[in-house]
Each structure stands twice: as C-alpha cells, then as structure tokens.
Amino acid sequence: MTTDRSRPDLDDTTVEGLGKLSEALETVERARGQLYGFHQHSGKADLLLQDAAELFRAAGHTALAEDLERDLVGRNVIADRWTFQIVEDYDDGYWTAFRAFDARAREELSDGDRHVFEARMKQRERTHGHPGHEAGPALEE
Numbered sequence: 321m322t323t324d325r326s327r328p329d330l331d332d333t334t335v336e337g338l339g340k341l342s343e344a345l346e347t348v349e350r351a352r353g354q355l356y357g358f359h360q361h362s363g364k365a366d367l368l369l370q371d372a373a374e375l376f377r378a379a380g381h382t383a384l385a386e387d388l389e390r391d392l393v394g395r396n397v398i399a400d401r402w403t404f405q406i407v408e409d410y411d412d413g414y415w416t417a418f419r420a421f422d423a424r425a426r427e428e429l430s431d432g433d434r435h436v437f438e439a440r441m442k443q444r445e446r447t448h449g450h451p452g453h454e455a456g457p458a459l460e461e
Contacts (some may be wrong), residue, residue, distance in 0.1 A: 325439040327430055334429055339437025345422045352415055359403035369393055 327335065370393055377385035397403055423432075430436050446453040 325430070325433040325436050326443045327433060327436045327439070330430060330436065335436050335440060338425060338430060341422055341425055342435060342437065345418060348415060348418050352410065355407055355410055359407050362397055362403045366393060 330338075369388060373385040373388040373393065376382075376388070398406065401409075426432050426434060433439075443455070446455070448455075
C-alpha cells in the first residue's frame with residue numbers, strides 16, 4: 321500500500337469536496353465523543369446524587385433524601401430516555417448514516433483513499449529530500 325494518497329488523477333474540486341466531507345465527519349466524531357462524555361458525566365452525577373441522599377438520610381434529613389431519590393435518582397434526562405438511549409439513537413442513526421456516506425464518497429471518488437485533501441497538502445508543503453519531510457514509509461523520493 322502506498323502512503324501517497326494525493327491522487328493527482330482527481331480534480332481539485334473533487335478533492336476539496338472530499339476534504340470538507342472528511343472534516344465534517346471528524347467534527348461529528350468529536351460531537352459523538354462529547355455525547356459520550358455527557359453520558360458518563362450524567363451517570364456519575366446520578367451516583368453522586370445517591371451518595372448525597374444517603375448522607376442526608378444519615379444526618380436526619382429523611383424527607384429531603386426521599387424526595388431526591390424519588391424525583392431525581394434514575395430520572396430520564398430527556399423525555400423517555402436515559403443518556404445511554406440517546407447515545408444509542410445517535411450511533412444507530414445519524415453517526416452510522418454519516419459514516420456510510422463518507423465511505424460511499426471515498427469509494428466512488430477516490431478508490432477508498434482517505435484524507436486525499438491532506439495528502440495533497442503534505443505533498444505541496446513538505447520540503448522534498450529533507451529529513452523529516454519524507455513522502456511516506458512506502459515511497460521513494
């Protein structure tokens with residue numbers, strides 16, 4: 321496998337479109353990571369809330385402890401859903417469809433090569449023949 325995926329056979333507009341799609345997918349991946357962070361933080365907050373309720377009960381604040389446990393512990397974070405269900409809906413719907421379109425565009429336009437835009441940028445910006453600026457491990461200068 322060659323490491324130069326600059327694809328001189330493709331027109332600049334196609335390569336730019338592939339670059340924008342790749343950037344969009346990377347942005348979606350970051351959003352997904354934040355969604356998983358939201359999921360984990362919400363779960364941790366629920367566990368901490370349970371600890372708080374236990375401490376209030378131990379301190380004699382039984383009504384407050386019971387209200388917290390009844391009204392907040394285990395509560396849906398949005399209508400009818402805990403965060404794991406939000407994550408699953410996102411993964412099964414939008415994220416999966418987004419990745420499928422990215423794969424389709426790469427297969428149809430660049431024989432599956434990823435990061436063609438960046439590969440062109442590397443070829444354009446590197447100093448040919450200079451140490452640390454090699455085209456890639458499988459290429460000759």
